[in-house]
Amino acid sequence: MLSEKNRGEAMRLIQTVGKSCVQCHKNFKLSAKVKFHFPDFSGFSLEDPVTGLDYSLKDYMKAMTQDMKLVRIYFLDGKKEKARKAGFNFVKRFEGLTQMCSDCHTGKKSEEIYFGVEAEKHITALKEAIVDGSLVRINKHLKWIGQNNCAKCHNVHETTYHLREKFGK
Amino acid sequence: MITRLVFFLTAFFVIAGCERLEKLFVEEDLLERPPSKRCADCHQKIYNQWKTSRHAQAWVSEEFIKKTKNRTKTKCLSCHAPLEVKAGEKPQLRDKLREEGVNCFSCHYREETDSIHGPYKVFSPPHYSTYNPEYTSARICSGCHKKTYDNWIKTGSNKNCQECHMPSKKDRLIQKFPFMYFHSKKDLHNHSFLPLKADEQDFSITVVYKGKALMVSVKNLAVPHTVPTAQQGKPKYYLQIKGFERKETLLSESEMITPENGFEYKREKTFIFYVDKKPDEVVVELYRKLSWKKEREFVLKKRLSID
Numbered sequence: 001m002l003s004e005k006n007r008g009e010a011m012r013l014i015q016t017v018g019k020s021c022v023q024c025h026k027n028f029k030l031s032a033k034v035k036f037h038f039p040d041f042s043g044f045s046l047e048d049p050v051t052g053l054d055y056s057l058k059d060y061m062k063a064m065t066q067d068m069k070l071v072r073i074y075f076l077d078g079k080k081e082k083a084r085k086a087g088f089n090f091v092k093r094f095e096g097l098t099q100m101c102s103d104c105h106t107g108k109k110s111e112e113i114y115f116g117v118e119a120e121k122h123i124t125a126l127k128e129a130i131v132d133g134s135l136v137r138i139n140k141h142l143k144w145i146g147q148n149n150c151a152k153c154h155n156v157h158e159t160t161y162h163l164r165e166k167f168g169k
Numbered sequence: 170m171i172t173r174l175v176f177f178l179t180a181f182f183v184i185a186g187c188e189r190l191e192k193l194f195v196e197e198d199l200l201e202r203p204p205s206k207r208c209a210d211c212h213q214k215i216y217n218q219w220k221t222s223r224h225a226q227a228w229v230s231e232e233f234i235k236k237t238k239n240r241t242k243t244k245c246l247s248c249h250a251p252l253e254v255k256a257g258e259k260p261q262l263r264d265k266l267r268e269e270g271v272n273c274f275s276c277h278y279r280e281e282t283d284s285i286h287g288p289y290k291v292f293s294p295p296h297y298s299t300y301n302p303e304y305t306s307a308r309i310c311s312g313c314h315k316k317t318y319d320n321w322i323k324t325g326s327n328k329n330c331q332e333c334h335m336p337s338k339k340d341r342l343i344q345k346f347p348f349m350y351f352h353s354k355k356d357l358h359n360h361s362f363l364p365l366k367a368d369e370q371d372f373s374i375t376v377v378y379k380g381k382a383l384m385v386s387v388k389n390l391a392v393p394h395t396v397p398t399a400q401q402g403k404p405k406y407y408l409q410i411k412g413f414e415r416k417e418t419l420l421s422e423s424e425m426i427t428p429e430n431g432f433e434y435k436r437e438k439t440f441i442f443y444v445d446k447k448p449d450e451v452v453v454e455l456y457r458k459l460s461w462k463k464e465r466e467f468v469l470k471k472r473l474s475i476d
Binding site: 040047049052084088092095096098099101102103104106108111115127128130131 | 236238242244245315316319380381382399400401402403405422423424425427429430441442443
């Protein structure tokens with residue numbers, strides 16, 4: 001089990017990760033408001049790699065965020081089996097995100113920005129941390145992903161929206 | 170009957186001379202971007218193959234219509250209904266006959282020479298032809314299949330796209346009687362643009378158990394681009410794994426593989442699964458789903474023991 005000191009450290013990290021999620025959420029809400037203007041995310045569906053079913057983008061995001069939370073909760077509760085399951089499900093869903101880019105983008109560059117070599121490194125390290133059950137390392141890599149992927153993606157679309165609002169169409 | 174006709178034509182040839190003969194047989198509309206059905210008047214076999222290809226579905230595909238919001242996303246349209254295909258260039262969108270998708274004239278007619286371009290030096294009285302070596306190079310596919318092409322180039326493979334996706338056999342290029350007999354047999358390339366499917370020989374699979382992790386490594390030995398590969402579609406591969414200890418199931422998991430994280434040529438891709446106990450036997454299966462199909466297709470099944 002986690003020592004008292006480690007527990008404190010873990011909680012601190014969770015809060016940081018949690019924040020980047022909330023950030024995602026906030027940014028998303030803004031972009032959701034403009035989803036019928038630019039870009040258009042309506043009517044999106046993605047194949048969920050865990051269940052094999054087609055999910056709406058919203059349900060997919062929810063499931064992925066839930067996995068992210070569950071890894072940490074289960075590890076803190078000492079439910080290692082379940083924690084690993086949630087962790088691996090997160091990785092699958094995260095990697096499955098690349099399915100959607102080509103619905104709007106025609107270049108390869110956009111994908112490499114979020115799913116390039118750097119991201120791959122963190123995903124590999126995250127997988128190892130999950131197997132080892134190291135919460136500290138899990139949080140470190142989830143945090144990186146939260147900031148460099150989730151938040152960035154939401155930000156880009158939001159920024160585009162703001163620019164358009166400012167300078168007109 | 171044939172001999173008499175050949176005799177008649179040869180006589181005609183001698184009398185009329187090549188130049189006038191050529192003019193006499195020219196069918197002008199062939200160089201005015203006609204419907205593909207028109208090419209079938211002579212190139213029946215090729216037309217029948219093309220008709221079954223995905224190229225013929227490029228504009229009318231349901232998924233394409235959906236993803237382009239009823240064809241309103243303008244940057245999506247040109248490769249699905251191109252005017253002229255040129256090596257290494259993204260094509261322009263054409264105005265007429267869009268429903269034919271990637272059709273005969275888009276791949277073969279060039280305005281700059283006002284003729285049909287192709288892989289041979291031919292005598293083709295109905296339409297002027299220009300020999301163009303680009304047709305036997307992967308570059309002719311590269312303006313549209315850009316990502317696959319870029320990936321293929323990096324593998325250094327000496328096989329081009331056509332050798333696998335347009336396999337050839339000796340046959341006549343035209344089937345129109347009696348003219349077919351005036352032309353020698355040549356390599357006729359399959360125009361159904363087969364999507365193909367990898368098999369057991371194309372992958373090597375190894376498993377290792379270390380520190381409660383089962384590591385499954387898959388290597389694409391034979392396909393010189395990622396499997397799956399795509400420009401805009403969403404083809405997928407699936408890896409299913411079961412681990413047993415004395416026939417009792419310890420592990421049952423699956424992974425989805427997309428072109429972005431696909432099996433690179435001659436590179437190992439490793440999947441990590443967590444299992445508390447060491448399985449003595451592992452069964453790995455691969456399936457795939459093409460972008461335009463709903464069903465999964467079986468690729469291979471391998472039984473491996475761990476010691």
